[in-house]
Amino acid sequence: RGLGVFEFNTPGPLIPLWLILLWALLATTLRHCLAWSSRPWWLASLLGAVGGPLSYYAGSQLAGVSFAYGTAPTLIGLALLWAMLFPLLHGVAQRLEH
Template sequence: MRRGWLLGNALWLQAGWWLCVLGAHRPWLLLIVVFGLLLHVWLSPGGELRVLLWVAVAGCLLDSTLGMLGVFSFGQWPLPAWLALLWLVLASGMRHSLAGLGQPAWLAVLLGLLGGPLAYLAGARLAGIDLPLGRLDTALILAPVWALALPLALRFAARG
């Protein structure tokens, strides 16, 4: 069951990312995300909801701040629903398929440094999010932010 759960969670993270980003232009896809998140909470062990909410609130505050600083232009404030749901999707893997990324800590730092900006740049392009500073400057800002954010989120989830 454990291996199947981890594989299912990894697949959910991928599907959830695509559904959220494509849901920026097709909002009905976000209903699938909400259903998937509810199913995840129902099937997960205790403490899952706390981790989901903490990571999602922290992530939404982070993205809202970056938006206010002009790194992103969402066209609304604080941020679109698809992006808030995307934070919940990411959080749903913190205690499961992403948990191993926290050990050793340098691995989470490296993956945040590289993977965070790449995910944002790809998502922004697909969802039509404006990057006023340009792709390179945006990536250079996001790299250290995610080098810190991913290890912190993983550490919190491990204790949650």
């Protein structure tokens, strides 16, 4: 919301509750359901580059979220972001485990 990338139909300063819950769900599955994608690192990067933008696109279609910068540029940006972020999140999850 703050950067103006996503335009939500719900008013308020925060992102919608359903999106907050999706983030919480991702955090709880990293060390269990998604553990297979942590090694090698490029697998996590590939999954992030594909799965991240697809998740946001699906959410936009289901919940009426629009992309302020257009669909293609936003999905490309999300792919680049999640390609870097997903391996990093796996690393954090593994460090917390030990």
